[in-house]
Structure formats: structure tokens, C-alpha cells
Amino acid sequence: MSVDVTETDAKVTRPAPDAGFPQSASPTQDLGRLLIRCPDRPGVVSAVSTFLTGAGANIVSLDQYSTEPVGGMFLQRTAFRLPGLSAACAEFEREFGETVAADFGMDFRLTEASKPKRVAIMVSKTDHCVLDLLWRNRRGELDMTVAMVISNHPDLADEIRPFGVPFIHTPATRDNRAEAEQRQLELLKGNVDLVVLARYMQIITPTFLSEVGAPLINIHHSFLPAFIGAAPYRRAKERGVKLVGATAHYVTEDLDEGPIIDQDVVRVSHQHTTADLVRLGADVERAVLSRAVRWHCDDRIVRHENQTIVF
Amino acid sequence: MSVDVTETDAKVTRPAPDAGFPQSASPTQDLGRLLIRCPDRPGVVSAVSTFLTGAGANIVSLDQYSTEPVGGMFLQRTAFRLPGLSAACAEFEREFGETVAADFGMDFRLTEASKPKRVAIMVSKTDHCVLDLLWRNRRGELDMTVAMVISNHPDLADEIRPFGVPFIHTPATRDNRAEAEQRQLELLKGNVDLVVLARYMQIITPTFLSEVGAPLINIHHSFLPAFIGAAPYRRAKERGVKLVGATAHYVTEDLDEGPIIDQDVVRVSHQHTTADLVRLGADVERAVLSRAVRWHCDDRIVRHENQTIVF
Amino acid sequence: MSVDVTETDAKVTRPAPDAGFPQSASPTQDLGRLLIRCPDRPGVVSAVSTFLTGAGANIVSLDQYSTEPVGGMFLQRTAFRLPGLSAACAEFEREFGETVAADFGMDFRLTEASKPKRVAIMVSKTDHCVLDLLWRNRRGELDMTVAMVISNHPDLADEIRPFGVPFIHTPATRDNRAEAEQRQLELLKGNVDLVVLARYMQIITPTFLSEVGAPLINIHHSFLPAFIGAAPYRRAKERGVKLVGATAHYVTEDLDEGPIIDQDVVRVSHQHTTADLVRLGADVERAVLSRAVRWHCDDRIVRHENQTIVF
Amino acid sequence: MSVDVTETDAKVTRPAPDAGFPQSASPTQDLGRLLIRCPDRPGVVSAVSTFLTGAGANIVSLDQYSTEPVGGMFLQRTAFRLPGLSAACAEFEREFGETVAADFGMDFRLTEASKPKRVAIMVSKTDHCVLDLLWRNRRGELDMTVAMVISNHPDLADEIRPFGVPFIHTPATRDNRAEAEQRQLELLKGNVDLVVLARYMQIITPTFLSEVGAPLINIHHSFLPAFIGAAPYRRAKERGVKLVGATAHYVTEDLDEGPIIDQDVVRVSHQHTTADLVRLGADVERAVLSRAVRWHCDDRIVRHENQTIVF
Structure with missing residues (x-):
């Protein structure tokens, strides 16, 4: 059955972090990403590309x-290859600046x-989101270093530690x-570039948000209309409802109102029980959260006011 | 190109109103639909099917x-064929009752x-929903009789009258x-079995709702989260937002909060302008509204509390 | 963030195997499923439901x-609750027959x-399908007993054994x-009710198919158009191509041509590399295969000629 | 109901042809599109953008x-605004060249x-694709000039002429x-920039293809697996099958094997009759074909070998 031998041999090896983009089949070495933001005016594209070519x-x-159309902000993501990028980085930044x-x-x-984001994942008791993240990371399709998984419950320890990640x-x-929050901040501050709330069912306080020193991504169920509470x-x-869905967003002080990164839905009918909706919603949640984390780790997301530009 | 001759010959002839259901290839003659609703208890299916077989x-x-699971309401839709149904209908109803x-x-x-619903469509200035309904009706895939199109604007007269429908x-x-409302009620009362609000941008008053004597179906844009106003x-x-969508629902006194019939969405990105969102939203609106009207006209929808069961 | 406490408490407990169906919130005890198939003629529904009510x-x-519409085969699935079903089963079968x-x-x-299907999963080197099945089973949303995982490669042993399943x-x-095939048949014959090929990259021989004594479900990538080989x-x-997809089907002697159980696709663009297509295809494969296995284990699938009816 | 007054007022006015793209809210005046294709090497982006800025x-x-990744072809689409473009066009082309x-x-x-493509639409008896194209064009969301509709059957004349288009x-x-082919070529040669086969059920001959002097876009049903014939x-x-779909593609001498522009599918089940599949397939066909034509008319498609890049 299914004897596509070539596909087996070719198995899914670690794709370049820019997979999904042109010229992405090669590894991450010497691959840089330059994200810029400035008032829109003629000559920006030319100036940036000429600088890069000159370098x-x-x-x-x-x-x-x-x-x-006119007079707004201009945002650009440029991925480029520069031999010896790591050594040249500081000089490049100074000169470009x-x-x-x-x-x-x-x-x-x-x-x-070549420097994957250091990521902490915070969870409570449900496993679908965190396992999908860890599995994609192990599989080589989500380029990040999972520094730790933090939970307010002990339940998932045995599922998570086999991935070689501290729980x-x-x-x-x-x-x-x-105190719990202080303990979490001690673990996180300076140690991670991103915090992922993978169905973490505790309130994130303004204190936590202002001190943690890294952006937070959250996943939230979504319905039309919304059911708050x-x-x-x-x-x-x-x-x-005939659709259940999920929204991944950056966390801001407005609970669940931060910039949306991705959303998706699945069709349901009256035949589905509440338990079915929870189950189908979980499938959407893990898919949407994994995409959002992937895009963040690949530096594809630029925030502007209360929205995201996903390049 | 595309020389599937058979398909051409077979062209889309008027499908039976139950198309999508088993045994639906034949015409509507002698086809009855029995919708029931009662407290759930053993023996209902058997009693109904035995009555039908006996008849x-x-x-x-x-x-x-x-x-x-236990102790709720039981709802059932049974489609059946009974030779001479039209003549036997009154007697059947009395005996079953x-x-x-x-x-x-x-x-x-x-x-x-064999007795299609008499339908009025109310519109304002945008044509996408009403044209899709009229086109599907002309094409034979939406079994209804469009009694009239009513509009608070004259703009769409020339687009609608070629379908042979009063505007x-x-x-x-x-x-x-x-006065306008009274005029509308005079046109509608007793003349239609369903009123479809196909992007009708006027408030429906409680008076209208209680006097019109027919259910109303409305189409509404939908977002995650919702943007009211x-x-x-x-x-x-x-x-x-990364999804724009639409919801078709029955109209109740709670504005836009009536039982949902169908919903759908389409993916969008930051590259889409507001005009694009309106355009893509219109595509979803016409698709969702046409499905909802079709299901209603085929007697597939049962309302229960604030939800619909779509058989 | 996301403090929907009730949802946490209600967490995803083992749903009844008929979740997705009316009245399915209760456990599997006393729950029977009767699948029938006969030439279509009046009175079948009535006779079956009267028998069940009488019992x-x-x-x-x-x-x-x-x-x-007329003169075809009639297929029906009836789920019912009968106190003391296990004890009464043999007598019920005799009498109904x-x-x-x-x-x-x-x-x-x-x-x-209450008697879950005994399932063997056969794999090669890729883990996405088998892990999704094992995870859903552990989570309580896929009601089966995984008797064993068989592989022609040793690679996945460490990923699979933590689920408590023999590898x-x-x-x-x-x-x-x-000889390998004989060894597999010795393991499988009489021990399993279903064999799932979860990206098993070996040819299934007619001998294997005729001797294994259980249906086989396979997952296969799908494209428009197809790319065979x-x-x-x-x-x-x-x-x-702008879509990549997957098809789950029963295995017959016609390689990859057996009755289709489920299919799905995902949109792709020129920006996706071949590695991306493999990755996105894997997401579709695991979703489609898990649905197909779930439907089979819930006795929702009836085969008829070269198609499936999924109730 | 649905009193989003602002939306009504804002109604769907003619969007710029680049809607869906950054800065596209303004009209088409002075808007140019430059499509390039060359062997990939450093400095292309910089050279093109510097030329444009200089101009x-x-x-x-x-x-x-x-x-x-290395050594391939480089393709680029640049949309730009240049005051007085129409007058400067010839000079721009010469200098850039x-x-x-x-x-x-x-x-x-x-x-x-500002110079919309001149388009001919060829049809047979079914109206869904041609009406969707004409309606979107009239509505201002498909920027083209429909020069003529050509049909091998008279059936659709009355539906098409009200759009103000020659049938x-x-x-x-x-x-x-x-002779019919010769008559068609006389009508088309030199008069159109694009020919759309909107369910045109006649073979396109190599003669026609080589003489017509414009690209052809066709719409074709698609299934997994394919059913040819x-x-x-x-x-x-x-x-x-559990999915029915459609593929829009450029026509080449390999029947139905030309470069794919867009594809989509819709889920179906055993409950759908063949007539339902035709009906649902038609919905997909018109949506996919309209998108493909829109992208072509907005110069968003570049052909490369047997594939399309849709910018």
C-alpha cells in the first residue's frame, strides 16, 4: 500500500526556518531577517535593498x-543570506542604523x-496544545528551543518530560x-524570548505582563457570536452555533483583546454534543496556536497598533 | 476543452426539493414531509413509522x-411518498392527530x-443576496415561488424584474x-409563507414581526470577535481579523439574536483592504443565505428554544 | 488569561462512543448498534423500530x-439502549434474525x-498518524483498544511504548x-478487529489481505490531479497544485482504490516548498485518518459496492 | 435588522484593481505594474527599485x-504609481529595457x-460561470471589459444581453x-486580451490555440481521484467521493493539463445525489473561475514552466 518510496526516504527532515518562503530549502546558517518600520515615503525599498546588496x-x-495608500506606516521584512553573518552582525546593525x-x-x-527563539510554555491540565508544540518541535518543523514548561498543576509532567523538556x-x-507569580517571573525573566500560554487557565496580571520581558501568545476559543465568561x-x-473556532493573539492588558495572529473554525451541527464541541474546538486550538508560534519564531509577524501583519 | 458531453446533456434539470436526501431523484408529486415534536419516550419512531406504513x-x-439523553424533547422529520397525497392530506392529518x-x-x-413556499424578499441597495436567490430559483435548485421583492430604494428594479418577479x-x-411599514404589511399578510431579508437595512419593528404572519430569515455579517454597531x-x-463571515438566522424580537440557521467564514489577511473584506463578506453572505432559505423551503429546519435543528 | 473556569473543570472526559449523535452523553453501558442491509421496500423502518420497542x-x-429512489438497497444504523444488553445479546440476535x-x-x-474494537496499527518511520491515534485514544476521544503497533523499522519504539502499547x-x-508477512499474520490473526495502516510503506499482498481476518484502513495523500508513483x-x-490533501479508505485488492471513508485538503501556494507540502499534507493525513478510524470504531460506516455510507 | 448604516452608505464602490494589495484604495490612474523574469542573482531587487525610484x-x-534556493529563475511583480504614467510609458519601457x-x-x-483587459467569454448551455463573471464585472469588483460572449448554443442570449454585452x-x-472555429477566430483575433472558457463544451483545437493570439483560461471539475471522460x-x-472541486487553468495543447491557477473543493456525503454533486460543483466552479480571471486581469499571475506564480 502507498509505496511512495521516495517520499519515505526523503522523510521530513528539519526544514529551514523560512520554509514556506522562496529559497528556503537550505539551512539557517548565514540567514538573516531584517524587519523595518518607518513613515511611508518613496525610496525605502530601494535604500534597503541597495544597502543589503552593498553589504x-x-x-x-x-x-x-x-x-x-499615502502617508501611512511602511513595514517590511527582508530575509537575506550573508556569508559570515554571525560575526558581521553587530557591525551591520551599527552601519544600517x-x-x-x-x-x-x-x-x-x-x-x-540560526539562533532559535527560547520559549517557555505555560499550561494547566489539558494537553492538546502543548503536545502539538512539542511534537512539531521534535519533528523539526517548529524552530524554537523549549526552555521550560511551567504549570499550575502537576498533571502533565509525565507526558511532557519524555520530550526532554523541564516541567x-x-x-x-x-x-x-x-508568590506563585513571583516564582514564575524568576524562572522566566532573562531566560526566554517568548511565553506561550497553551491553555493556561490563570489570570495574567499587569505586573506579570510588564515584568516578564518577553511577548506572550495566548490561544482562545472563538464563536460567532462570542460567549464571554x-x-x-x-x-x-x-x-x-454552526461554527466553533479559536483565535491566537498577543497578550496585552486588555484581556483577550490583543492583536490577533491567526484564527480558524470548524463546522458543527445540532448533532454534536457539548463534549464534541470541546473536542473539535481543541483540534482547532492546537492548529491555530502552532501556526501562530511558528510564524512568531520565524520573525514573520510585525505588530502595528492593535493588529498584526503576518508576512 | 472539457468535453464531458454526458454532463452537458444531463444538464442541471430541476432537482427534487429533497435533493441531498436519499431517494430524492424523483419529482415532488406525492412527496410529503411530516415534522413532529414531543416529549422523548420509547416507541415514538415505531408509532410514526407504523402509522405511515399503514397509510x-x-x-x-x-x-x-x-x-x-433522557427526558428531553424529541424532534423528527420524515419524508415519505404516498400516492394521492394531495387528496388524502386532510384525512391523514385528522387521523394522525x-x-x-x-x-x-x-x-x-x-x-x-408539490406546494412550494410563497416567498417575499426584502432588499435595500446591494444586489448580491437577492440575485443569488433569484438565480438559484430560476435554475431550479431552490424550490420556492417568489411572490414579490420589496425595497425601500428603487435602485434594483432593473436587475430584478427580468426574473419575472414583481419589484x-x-x-x-x-x-x-x-406608513411604509403598513404598506409592506398590506402586501405581505396572507400572501407569503416566508420573508427573506436579503441585506434589508431597515429596523424590523416588533409590530411588523407580530403582524406579518410568516417567519423572517435575515443574513448578518459575522466576525470573531463581533463588531456591533x-x-x-x-x-x-x-x-x-483573519476571518470574515456571515450568519443566517430567524428574526426574533432580540435583534440579530434569533436562532442561527447557518454560518460560514472566509480567510483574510492584512493585505485585504476594507473594500476587499466587504467583497469577500458578500460572497459568504449570499452562499449562507441561499443555503438557509433552501433548507427552510425544504422543511428541513425545526426551531427549538433559541436554536435550530437542520435535518 | 482565558479564565473559563467551568470549561477547565468540565475537562474533556471520556465521551460516549456515540458522541456526535443524539442522546450520546451517557456511557457505553447497554448501548447497542444494529446495522442492517436489505432490498428497499415499504415497512422496514417500522418493522425494525417495532421490534426494538418490543424488546x-x-x-x-x-x-x-x-x-x-426505488428498487435499491436499504441501509440503516440504529443505536439503542437496552438494559442488560450484554446478557440479552445472543437471544436478541437469534430472534431478530x-x-x-x-x-x-x-x-x-x-x-x-461497551466492547471497544481491538486495533493493530502498522507504521514505518513517520510518526504523525500513529501518534495522533494513540493520543486521541489516551485522551478518551477515540474508543478502541490498541492491541499492538507493528513496524518494519525500529525507529518509533521510544515514541510509542510510553503510551503503554506493545511495539x-x-x-x-x-x-x-x-517471512515478515507470516510473522505479522501470526500476530494479527484472531487478535484484532481492525488493522490501521498509519503511513505503512510496504506493499500489502493479496495473501495478507485474505488471511488477516480484519478490515484494513489506509491513509493516502491526494492531489488534484493525482500523482501516481x-x-x-x-x-x-x-x-x-493549489491544494494538497489526503484520503482514508478501506484496503482492497485494487491498490489505493478501495472505498473512500474520508478526504480533506489544505490550500497551498507557490511559496510553499516541497518540504512544506509534505508537512501540510501530514497535518491533513493525521486528521483524516483519525476521523476514519473513529467512525469505524463507532460502527458508523457501512460499505456498499465500492463506496462507504458514513452514518 | 442589520442596521449597519455606515456599511450601506459606503456600499461596494468600484475598488481599485489592486484591491487586496497594500495602498490600493485609490483609483487606477497612474498605477503601473512591472512583471520581470530573469536568472536569479544578487542585486535584482535593488536595481529594479532604484530604477523605479529614479523615474x-x-x-x-x-x-x-x-x-x-540558488541558481533558479527570479520572478517579480512590482506595482507602482508614477504621475503621468500613460504619457511616459513608452519611454519608461525603452529605458528600462x-x-x-x-x-x-x-x-x-x-x-x-487604467487599461482593463478586453475579454471574450465562451459558453455552451450552463449559465453559472458566465453570470458570475458578468455580475462581478457590473458590480465593479472584476476589472475587465467584456468584449463579447460567444456560444455554440443560443440558449443564454436572454440572460446575457441585459448586461449590455454582445452575445x-x-x-x-x-x-x-x-467553419465555426474560423468564424470565432475572426471575432477574436486582435480584439481581445483574454479568452475565458466558462463551461464551453467544445474541443479547443491546436489551430484555434495557436491563432487566437490571447491566453485562454478554462474551468474544470476536479475530484480525488480524477474521473477522466x-x-x-x-x-x-x-x-x-467526499469532496468535489474545480480547477481553473490556462489552456495548453495538453488538454486540461495546463498550468493551474486556482482550485477549491466542497465536502459532500453519500446523502448527496449526483444532481447535488453537479449543483455543489457548479458553486465551486464559478468561485474558482472568477478568482482566476480576477487575478489574471490584475496582472498577478506569472507562468513558469507548467505552473503559475500568483502574486
């Missing part, structure tokens, strides 16, 4: 977006694909919430 | 649903597929809203 | 299908939901293929 | 693609968005096929 870089992909960035009043960020239990009860799936069932 | 009917399809329905404390409704303009200004597409764009 | 059963769900089944020339099959390596080289993903890339 | 153009969007294009061994094409009947019988929907039904 000896070969542009691998280039995506840009203007927030308005003093010339192009200064000329155009530009914010910019330069990252090296740290920080019990959070009604009485010790502040307790038991959303039961209420969605009672309302007879 | 000389052949069951074409049978779908049922219980709202709870006195026996099975009485025994089980059952509400029921018997319809004949009636009932101007509604801030000052004459009550003015300029929803623009606000969805500003929020950076 | 003291409460019908939980009933789905039927006729292959033709001698009365209803005999009257209508009916094939039938009676299964108890058996049956090396198959060019020289020992027949080696390296299908590379060739799909070269052709510039 | 006084403001880059509106820029998309590029390389067929290989002598400098950048010559330096990089580049093919290129420059188009003006020309070129009867094609077994005996006069060659007569009655594909009936055979798909017999095989029990």
Missing part, C-alpha cells in the same frame, strides 16, 4: 506593507535564523497567587 | 434528534413538497416609516 | 439510506458499544518479505 | 519568487491598470466545426 547579502525574500535607518526615521530589528510545577492557589461551549451549544 | 406511505428519509399525536402529546406539521418600491424615510468591516480591518 | 429498547439514533431479518431478506450486524518490530527486507509531493510542487 | 515612481507593492533588463538578461512586461451565436455542428459526477457518486 554582500543576497535577498531571499522581501515582503512589505503600507498601512495607508547610522545610514538607512537614520535617513528614513526607521525602527528596525535584525535577527539570525516545572508552580502551584497557584487562591492564597499564594502573588463561563462555560462558553455549553452556551454555544444552547445557541446552536 | 400506504413509503418512508423516503427519516431524521430525528433528542435534545437530552387523533391517534399518534394524541398518544404522545405531539405537535406536528404536514407539508406537501415593489416602498420608500421609507425618517418621517413615513410607520456602525462600520463593522472597517473595525474588523483595524482589529486585523 | 424493551429505547432508540437513541436512527439513520438510513437507500441507494436508489428469525423474524425481521428473515422477512425482509436482511443482512444485519449487532455490536455492543513490535518485524524487519522486512527484500529477501525476507514473505514516486515522489508525489515533488511532482505536485512542479505542477503548481 | 519618480512610488512602489505600491512588490512580490518576488525564486524557483530555486536598455538598462536594467539588459544588465540582468531580463524579460519584462509593463501594464497600466454571439456561432452554431457548431459535427459538419461545420471548422464521460459523466464524471455520476462516477464520483458511485465511488463515494
Whole structure:
């Protein structure tokens, strides 16, 4: 059955982090990503690409977006290959900052694909999101270093540790919430580039948000219409919704109102029980969260006001 | 190119109204639909099917649903073929009512597929929904009789009249809203079995709702999250939503909160302008509304509390 | 973030095997499924439901299908609850066979939901399909007993054994293929009710098929158009397909031509590399295969000629 | 109901042809599109954008693609705004050709968005594809000039002429096929930039293809697996497919094997009759064909070997 031998041999080896982009079949060595943001005016694309060419870089992909037809902000992601990038990085940043960035009043960020993001995953009791992230990471299709998994419950330890990832239990009860948060901050601050809330069912406080020093991505069920508050799936069932979905977003002080990264839905009918909606919703949640984390780790997302540009 | 001659010859002839159901290839003659609703208890399926068999009917399809595992409401739709149905209908109803329905404390409704629903479509200025309904009706895939199209604007007259359907303009200004409503009610009362709001941008008053004497189906844009109020597409764009969609629902006194019939979405990205979102949303709206109207006209929808069961 | 406490507490507990069906919130005890097949004629539904009611059963769900408007085959699945089903099963079968089944020339099959199917999963080197099956089984959303995982490669042992499932390596080289097949048959015959080929990259011989004594479900990549033979993903890339997909089907002697159980696709573009297509295809494969196995284990699939009816 | 007043007022006005792209809210005046193709080597992006900036153009969007990580072909689409483009066009082309294009061994094409493509639509008896194209064009969301509709049958005249488009009947019988083709070529040659086969059920001959002087886009049903030859929907039904779909592609001498532009599918089940499959397939066909034509008319498609790059 299914004797596509070549496919077997070719098995899914670690794809370049830019897979999905032109010229991405090669490894991450010497692959840089330059994200810029400045007021839109003629000459930006030319200035950036001329600088890169002059520095000896070969542009691998280039995506840009203007927030308005005229007079808005200009955002661009350029992936490029520059032999000896790691050694040249600091000098490149300084020079680009003093010339192009200064000329155009530009914010910019330069990252090296060979340095995967350090990621912490926070979970409670359900496993579908965290396992999908760890499995894709082990499989080589999600380029990140999982520094730790933190949970307010001990339940998932045995499922997570076989992936070779530290599982740290920080019990959070009604009485010790502040201490638990401090303990989490000690673990996270300076150690991670991204925190993923993979069905973490505790309130994230403004303190945590301002001190953790890394962006947070959260996954949230989504319905049309929305059911805010307790038991959303039961209420969605009672309302007879025909779609259940999920939204991945960056966490801001407005609970569940941060910039949307990705969304998806699945069709349901009256035949589905509330338990079915939860099950089908979980499939959407893990898919959407994994895509959002992947795009973040590949430096494909630029935030602008309360939205995301996903290049 | 594409020389599938057979398909051409077989062209899309008027499908039976139950197309999509078993045994539906034949015409609507003698095809009945029995919808029942009663407290759930053993023996209902047996009693109904035995009655039908005894009456000389052949069951074409049978779908049922219980709202709870035990002790809920039981809903069933049975399509059947009974030679001479039209003549026998009154007697069938009386007998079924006195026996099975009485025994089980059952509400029921018997319809004949050969008597299409009489439908009024209400529109404002945009044509996508009404044209899709009229086109599917002309094509033979939406079994209804369009009695009239009513609009508060004259704009669409020339597009609609070529379908052979009356277009009636009932101007509604801030000052004459009550009279306009009365005029509409005069046109509708007793003349139609269903009113479809195909992007009709006027408030439906409780008076209209209680007097019109027919169910109303509305189509509404839908987003995750919802954007209630003015300029929803623009606000969805500003929020950076990744899905735009539409919901078809029955109209109740709770504006836009009636039982959902169908929903769907389409993926969008930051590259889409607000105008693109409106355009893509229109494609979803016409598809969802046409499905909802089709299901209603085929007697496939049962309302229960604030939800629909679509058999 | 996401403090929907109720949802957490309600967590995904083992759903009844008929989840997705009316009245399915309760456990599998006393839950029976009766699948029938006979020439279509009036009175079948009535006879079956009257028999069940007479036997003291409460019908939980009933789905039927006729292959033709008139004169075709009639297929029906009835789920019902009968107190003491296990003890009464043999007598029920005998009586039903001698009365209803005999009257209508009916094939039938009676299964108890409380007796999960015994399943063997056969794999080669890729893990996505087998892990998704094992994970859903552990999570309680795929009701089966995984008797063993058999592989022609040792690679996946460490990933599979933590699920508490035997992993058996049956090396198959060019020289020992027949012996390897015999070894597999010894393991499988009489021990399993279903064999799932979860990306098993060896030819299934007619001998194996006729001797294994259980149905086989396979998962296969699918494209529009199809690319038969080696390296299908590379060739799909070269052709510039805009969709990649997967098909789950029963295995027959016609390689990859058996009755289709489920299919799905995902959109791709020129930006995706061949490695991306393989990765995205894997996501579709695991989703489609898991659905197909779930439907089989819930006795929802009836085969008829070269197609499936999925109730 | 649905009182989103702003949306009504804002109604769907003619979007710029680049809608869906950054900075596309303004009209087509002065909007140019430059498509290039050359062997991939460093400096292309920089050279093109520097030329454009030097010419006084403001880059509106820029998309590029390389067929290989190294050593492949480089394709790029640049949309830009240049005051006085129409007058400057010839000079721009000459200069660009002598400098950048010559330096990089580049093919290129420059188009003006203010000059819509002249399109002929060829149909037989079914109306769904042609009506969707004409309706989108009238509505302002498909920027083209429909020069004529040509049909081998008279059936659709009354549906098409109200759109203000010439309907020309070129009867094609077994005996006069060659003359009919000549008549069609006389109508088309030199008069159109694109021919759309909107369910045109006649063979396109190599003669026609080589003489017509414009690309052809065709729409074709698609299944997994494919059913080549007569009655594909009936055979798909017999095989029990779970998806039906459509493929839009450029026509080449390999019948139905030309470069794919877009594809889509819809889920179906055993409950759908063959007539239902035809009906649902038609919905997919019109959606896919309209997207393909839109992308072509917006100069978003580049052909490379047997695939398309859709920017």
C-alpha cells in the first residue's frame, strides 16, 4: 500500500526556518531577517535593498506593507543570506542604523535564523496544545528551543518530560497567587524570548505582563457570536452555533483583546454534543496556536497598533 | 476543452426539493414531509413509522434528534411518498392527530413538497443576496415561488424584474416609516409563507414581526470577535481579523439574536483592504443565505428554544 | 488569561462512543448498534423500530439510506439502549434474525458499544498518524483498544511504548518479505478487529489481505490531479497544485482504490516548498485518518459496492 | 435588522484593481505594474527599485519568487504609481529595457491598470460561470471589459444581453466545426486580451490555440481521484467521493493539463445525489473561475514552466 518510496526516504527532515518562503530549502546558517518600520515615503525599498546588496547579502525574500495608500506606516521584512553573518552582525546593525535607518526615521530589528527563539510554555491540565508544540518541535518543523514548561498543576509532567523538556510545577492557589507569580517571573525573566500560554487557565496580571520581558501568545476559543465568561461551549451549544473556532493573539492588558495572529473554525451541527464541541474546538486550538508560534519564531509577524501583519 | 458531453446533456434539470436526501431523484408529486415534536419516550419512531406504513406511505428519509439523553424533547422529520397525497392530506392529518399525536402529546406539521413556499424578499441597495436567490430559483435548485421583492430604494428594479418577479418600491424615510411599514404589511399578510431579508437595512419593528404572519430569515455579517454597531468591516480591518463571515438566522424580537440557521467564514489577511473584506463578506453572505432559505423551503429546519435543528 | 473556569473543570472526559449523535452523553453501558442491509421496500423502518420497542429498547439514533429512489438497497444504523444488553445479546440476535431479518431478506450486524474494537496499527518511520491515534485514544476521544503497533523499522519504539502499547518490530527486507508477512499474520490473526495502516510503506499482498481476518484502513495523500508513483509531493510542487490533501479508505485488492471513508485538503501556494507540502499534507493525513478510524470504531460506516455510507 | 448604516452608505464602490494589495484604495490612474523574469542573482531587487525610484515612481507593492534556493529563475511583480504614467510609458519601457533588463538578461512586461483587459467569454448551455463573471464585472469588483460572449448554443442570449454585452451565436455542428472555429477566430483575433472558457463544451483545437493570439483560461471539475471522460459526477457518486472541486487553468495543447491557477473543493456525503454533486460543483466552479480571471486581469499571475506564480 502507498509505496511512495521516495517520499519515505526523503522523510521530513528539519526544514529551514523560512520554509514556506522562496529559497528556503537550505539551512539557517548565514540567514538573516531584517524587519523595518518607518513613515511611508518613496525610496525605502530601494535604500534597503541597495544597502543589503552593498553589504554582500543576497535577498531571499522581501515582503512589505503600507498601512495607508499615502502617508501611512511602511513595514517590511527582508530575509537575506550573508556569508559570515554571525560575526558581521553587530557591525551591520551599527552601519544600517547610522545610514538607512537614520535617513528614513526607521525602527528596525535584525535577527539570525540560526539562533532559535527560547520559549517557555505555560499550561494547566489539558494537553492538546502543548503536545502539538512539542511534537512539531521534535519533528523539526517548529524552530524554537523549549526552555521550560511551567504549570499550575502537576498533571502533565509525565507526558511532557519524555520530550526532554523541564516541567516545572508552580502551584497557584487562591492564597499564594502573588508568590506563585513571583516564582514564575524568576524562572522566566532573562531566560526566554517568548511565553506561550497553551491553555493556561490563570489570570495574567499587569505586573506579570510588564515584568516578564518577553511577548506572550495566548490561544482562545472563538464563536460567532462570542460567549464571554463561563462555560462558553455549553452556551454555544444552547445557541446552536454552526461554527466553533479559536483565535491566537498577543497578550496585552486588555484581556483577550490583543492583536490577533491567526484564527480558524470548524463546522458543527445540532448533532454534536457539548463534549464534541470541546473536542473539535481543541483540534482547532492546537492548529491555530502552532501556526501562530511558528510564524512568531520565524520573525514573520510585525505588530502595528492593535493588529498584526503576518508576512 | 472539457468535453464531458454526458454532463452537458444531463444538464442541471430541476432537482427534487429533497435533493441531498436519499431517494430524492424523483419529482415532488406525492412527496410529503411530516415534522413532529414531543416529549422523548420509547416507541415514538415505531408509532410514526407504523402509522405511515399503514397509510400506504413509503418512508423516503427519516431524521430525528433528542435534545437530552433522557427526558428531553424529541424532534423528527420524515419524508415519505404516498400516492394521492394531495387528496388524502386532510384525512391523514385528522387521523394522525387523533391517534399518534394524541398518544404522545405531539405537535406536528404536514407539508406537501408539490406546494412550494410563497416567498417575499426584502432588499435595500446591494444586489448580491437577492440575485443569488433569484438565480438559484430560476435554475431550479431552490424550490420556492417568489411572490414579490420589496425595497425601500428603487435602485434594483432593473436587475430584478427580468426574473419575472414583481419589484415593489416602498420608500421609507425618517418621517413615513410607520406608513411604509403598513404598506409592506398590506402586501405581505396572507400572501407569503416566508420573508427573506436579503441585506434589508431597515429596523424590523416588533409590530411588523407580530403582524406579518410568516417567519423572517435575515443574513448578518459575522466576525470573531463581533463588531456591533456602525462600520463593522472597517473595525474588523483595524482589529486585523483573519476571518470574515456571515450568519443566517430567524428574526426574533432580540435583534440579530434569533436562532442561527447557518454560518460560514472566509480567510483574510492584512493585505485585504476594507473594500476587499466587504467583497469577500458578500460572497459568504449570499452562499449562507441561499443555503438557509433552501433548507427552510425544504422543511428541513425545526426551531427549538433559541436554536435550530437542520435535518 | 482565558479564565473559563467551568470549561477547565468540565475537562474533556471520556465521551460516549456515540458522541456526535443524539442522546450520546451517557456511557457505553447497554448501548447497542444494529446495522442492517436489505432490498428497499415499504415497512422496514417500522418493522425494525417495532421490534426494538418490543424488546424493551429505547432508540437513541436512527439513520438510513437507500441507494436508489426505488428498487435499491436499504441501509440503516440504529443505536439503542437496552438494559442488560450484554446478557440479552445472543437471544436478541437469534430472534431478530428469525423474524425481521428473515422477512425482509436482511443482512444485519449487532455490536455492543461497551466492547471497544481491538486495533493493530502498522507504521514505518513517520510518526504523525500513529501518534495522533494513540493520543486521541489516551485522551478518551477515540474508543478502541490498541492491541499492538507493528513496524518494519525500529525507529518509533521510544515514541510509542510510553503510551503503554506493545511495539513490535518485524524487519522486512527484500529477501525476507514473505517471512515478515507470516510473522505479522501470526500476530494479527484472531487478535484484532481492525488493522490501521498509519503511513505503512510496504506493499500489502493479496495473501495478507485474505488471511488477516480484519478490515484494513489506509491513509493516502491526494492531489488534484493525482500523482501516481514516486515522489508525489515533488511532482505536485512542479505542477503548481493549489491544494494538497489526503484520503482514508478501506484496503482492497485494487491498490489505493478501495472505498473512500474520508478526504480533506489544505490550500497551498507557490511559496510553499516541497518540504512544506509534505508537512501540510501530514497535518491533513493525521486528521483524516483519525476521523476514519473513529467512525469505524463507532460502527458508523457501512460499505456498499465500492463506496462507504458514513452514518 | 442589520442596521449597519455606515456599511450601506459606503456600499461596494468600484475598488481599485489592486484591491487586496497594500495602498490600493485609490483609483487606477497612474498605477503601473512591472512583471520581470530573469536568472536569479544578487542585486535584482535593488536595481529594479532604484530604477523605479529614479523615474519618480512610488512602489505600491512588490512580490518576488525564486524557483530555486540558488541558481533558479527570479520572478517579480512590482506595482507602482508614477504621475503621468500613460504619457511616459513608452519611454519608461525603452529605458528600462536598455538598462536594467539588459544588465540582468531580463524579460519584462509593463501594464497600466487604467487599461482593463478586453475579454471574450465562451459558453455552451450552463449559465453559472458566465453570470458570475458578468455580475462581478457590473458590480465593479472584476476589472475587465467584456468584449463579447460567444456560444455554440443560443440558449443564454436572454440572460446575457441585459448586461449590455454582445452575445454571439456561432452554431457548431459535427459538419461545420471548422467553419465555426474560423468564424470565432475572426471575432477574436486582435480584439481581445483574454479568452475565458466558462463551461464551453467544445474541443479547443491546436489551430484555434495557436491563432487566437490571447491566453485562454478554462474551468474544470476536479475530484480525488480524477474521473477522466464521460459523466464524471455520476462516477464520483458511485465511488463515494467526499469532496468535489474545480480547477481553473490556462489552456495548453495538453488538454486540461495546463498550468493551474486556482482550485477549491466542497465536502459532500453519500446523502448527496449526483444532481447535488453537479449543483455543489457548479458553486465551486464559478468561485474558482472568477478568482482566476480576477487575478489574471490584475496582472498577478506569472507562468513558469507548467505552473503559475500568483502574486
